[in-house]
Amino acid sequence: MSRGQFELFKEMLANVSANSPFYREKFQKSGIDVNEITSMEMIAELPFTTKEELRQAYPLGLQSVPDEKIVRIHSSSGTTGKPIIIPYTAQDVAAWAEMMARCFEIAGITPLDRIQITPGYGLWTAGIGFQAGCEKLGAMAVPMGPGNTDKQLQMMMDLKSTVIIGTSSYALVLAEEVEKRGLRSEIKLKKGVIGSERWGEKMRQRIRNELGIEIYDIYGLTEIYGPGIAIDCDCHEGMHYFDDFLYFEIIDSVTGEVLPEGEV
Secondary structure: OOHHHHHHHHHHHHHHHHHOHHHHHHHHHHOOOHHHOOOHHHHHHOOOOOHHHHHHOOOOOOOOOOHHHEEEEEEOOOOOOOOOEEEEEHHHHHHHHHHHHHHHHHOOOOOOOEEEEOOOOOOOOHHHHHHHHHHHHOOEEEOOOOOOHHHHHHHHHHOOOOEEEEOHHHHHHHHHHHHHHOOHHHOOOOEEEEOOOOOOHHHHHHHHHHHOOEEEEEEEEOOEEEEEEEEEOOOOOOEEEOOOOOOOOEEOOOOOOEEOOOOO
């Protein structure tokens, strides 16, 4: 983190401690005075935030700007408890689109590509996030949303989609249907960007072999914009993230100690 980034981080801390009901209470309970955070190393003194705490901020306890600055709401699924609602400013939306466009570029996707987006739209961050990144990049978005495999395959053939976006399980469904229907020669896909679900090398090889495409693992979570904050590249040996937007720490899960780069 550069000095300029640290100053921006300090501004953000001051803002959330003053204007977010959630963080104001959290810092007060933890005895944290954000004005005393004077170096990057002191970031480690800030308290952890857990998923359960974020749920308790429902519905808008995380908001730290006036209502007129909020342009969009997204939410986690809430399948294991209350959903976590995240309010987005116009700047949030722009930053997210920029990171998503970078992810596409890392995957070798260009404005000449036609990107078929199969994740859901709406409160979930996936579909609309990929859409924004696609438009930022200048590629053609095919905003299909989830399901309706017959139509997915028809549009894929008719529009000559070159990139598929989806979960690993749905990408596998499409691969199996392409094989079963004998459509391989009519499919123009070259790449796939896969996220949302845990999947491994065995799944990667299966999808890649059945669809004849290179696939990339994309990462994100509702609490930090959504998908698009990290992606793997052609080497497939780990994620690339954007350190001009995000600050990562490597944490010992037992002691809570911040570890140096290269540690697990």
